[in-house]
Amino acid sequence: MTTIKVGVFGASGRVGKLLIEDLKNTQGMGLSSVYVRNSLDFAIDPSVLVTSDMHSFIGASDIIIDFSLPEACEALLEEAIKTPKPLVIGTTGLNTHQLNLLKQASELMPVLYATNMSLGVALLNKLVHQASAALEGFDIEIVEMHHRHKKDAPSGTALTLAESAANGRNLDLDKVRVSGRDGNIGERTKDEIAVMALRGGDIVGRHTVGFYNDGEFIELNHTATSRNTFSKGALRAGKWLSDKEPGLYSISDCLEL
Numbered sequence: 001m002t003t004i005k006v007g008v009f010g011a012s013g014r015v016g017k018l019l020i021e022d023l024k025n026t027q028g029m030g031l032s033s034v035y036v037r038n039s040l041d042f043a044i045d046p047s048v049l050v051t052s053d054m055h056s057f058i059g060a061s062d063i064i065i066d067f068s069l070p071e072a073c074e075a076l077l078e079e080a081i082k083t084p085k086p087l088v089i090g091t092t093g094l095n096t097h098q099l100n101l102l103k104q105a106s107e108l109m110p111v112l113y114a115t116n117m118s119l120g121v122a123l124l125n126k127l128v129h130q131a132s133a134a135l136e137g138f139d140i141e142i143v144e145m146h147h148r149h150k151k152d153a154p155s156g157t158a159l160t161l162a163e164s165a166a167n168g169r170n171l172d173l174d175k176v177r178v179s180g181r182d183g184n185i186g187e188r189t190k191d192e193i194a195v196m197a198l199r200g201g202d203i204v205g206r207h208t209v210g211f212y213n214d215g216e217f218i219e220l221n222h223t224a225t226s227r228n229t230f231s232k233g234a235l236r237a238g239k240w241l242s243d244k245e246p247g248l249y250s251i252s253d254c255l256e257l
């Protein structure tokens with residue numbers, strides 16, 4: 001069996017470090033290169049290319065997995081457009097330009113973009129879509145909770161869940177999303193979908209989508225209790241993506257949900 005050579009982008013980060021550890025025990029995949037801006041603060045097998053040259057980093061791998069920051073992901077996408085390779089992108093908080101770049105890249109190489117690599121959240125998105133359509137008239141409110149180090153808000157997952165909820169009602173999320181309430185703002189409007197962010201401690205990730213009506217409410221919740229859920233999910237996605245044609249894929253495609 002051939003081993004898929006994996007390049008890790010964001011290697012010294014919380015998820016990047018786990019990817020490197022998990023790769024040691026993943027059949028059919030091996031770490032081939034890591035991109036660093038300065039130097040790595042941990043030991044790594046000497047066979048792995050550790051480089052600050054993006055071109056060499058991409059060239060040394062069969063697939064690239066990215067968990068970094070939006071501006072770093074942008075630089076990766078720009079380079080990958082010159083040297084196409086299958087890309088698994090987990091970075092959240094991408095702006096419109098960066099999302100367009102991602103779409104452009106997916107015309108040249110297979111790209112799997114997922115704001116959450118867990119099986120549970122992939123299913124949750126399906127359930128939210130279904131509930132949103134079925135529970136006509138229920139108010140939709142989303143709350144996400146993450147660790148104190150998280151930089152983007154609301155989380156990418158919460159925004160994807162909000163998209164699923166809006167799509168279930170044929171609403172344009174940009175027109176109905178509310179991201180905070182303060183002061184004398186008046187009563188809640190019928191279609192608004194609120195997405196609220198809480199930050200504290202070491203919470204790995206918790207998302208609750210509530211559907212509230214007079215006399216009853218339903219709350220759908222997913223809680224990640226280990227960050228390995230994301231690293232292992234990204235490796236599963238990478239293995240699946242490695243032989244695909246160029247295109248933009250979702251985690252649901254990979255999980256056949």
Ligand SMILES: NC(=O)C1=CN([C@@H]2O[C@H](COP(=O)(O)OP(=O)(O)OC[C@H]3O[C@@H](n4cnc5c(N)ncnc54)[C@H](O)[C@@H]3O)[C@@H](O)[C@H]2O)C=CC1
Pocket residue numbers: 009010011012013014015016037067068069070071072089090091092093114115116117118152156230
């Ligand atoms: N899709 C998913 O399932 C998940 C996505 N995430 C997202 O992944 C991203 C990373 O999360 P964490 O590992 O917690 O963050 P982190 O802050 O621990 O790691 C970020 C990494 O990016 C690197 N980096 C920063 N700026 C860079 C630049 N200009 N060039 C190259 N590398 C650069 C840092 O050196 C570090 O290795 C975030 O956007 C987060 O929201 C996190 C967990 C799960």
Ligand SMILES: O=C(O)C1=N[C@H](C(=O)O)C[C@H](O)C1
Pocket residue numbers: 092115116146150151154155156157158204205206
């Ligand atoms: O930054 C994190 O930690 C996480 N980010 C992702 C997001 O923004 O949705 C996924 C997960 O919730 C953890």
